[in-house]
Amino acid sequence: MTEAIADYLVGIFQGNIPEELIIFLISMLPILELRGGMIAAKLLGVELLKAFVICFIGNIIPIPFILLFIRKIFEFLKKFSPTRKLVEKLETSSMRKSEKVKKGSKWGLLTFVAIPLPGTGGWTGALVAALLDMRIKISFPIIMLGVLIANLIMSVFSYGLLGAFGL
Secondary structure, eight states: OHHHHHHHHHHHHBTTBOHHHHHHHHHHSTTTHHHHHHHHHHHHTOOHHHHHHHHHHHHHTHHHHHHHHHHHHHHHHTTSHHHHHHHHHHHHHHHHHHHHHHHHTHHHHHHHHHSOOTTOSHHHHHHHHHHTTOOHHHHHHHHHHHHHHHHHHHHHHHTTTTGGGTO
16 A cells, blocks of 8 residues: 555656655655655665665654644644544554553564554654653654664665565
């Protein structure tokens, strides 16, 4: 699914804005994050190192804002009928995923963010950390490291580096 969405976005924006901006914006989006950014980078022919840095930065930028403000934003959105159910659904989903994080605390959060699967990543990790009241001084570096590891994994898969290792 991530690949299909990334491919669709590349098709829309290619030729209209620079490739680097496309992968940066895709990496900032929830759900896609750097998984989608690295796939898009490969589709656009962006050099691996450049893509790695751009996708990492794009994925990290929203994280402090989520950690600092998401609880207040959710509180505000719950006041309105059309958004209340969506916010409650996001909270419920995140809290279900938080069980994995609670068990291992810091290691659980790191693993949760680092494994590039749908429903995991920096956005969800930051949401879970905020809902669990983890201190930003602790959670932000862990999430950054998780995003870095996820980027390494996605680089291997997106750029076909497994072939270079004979796998």
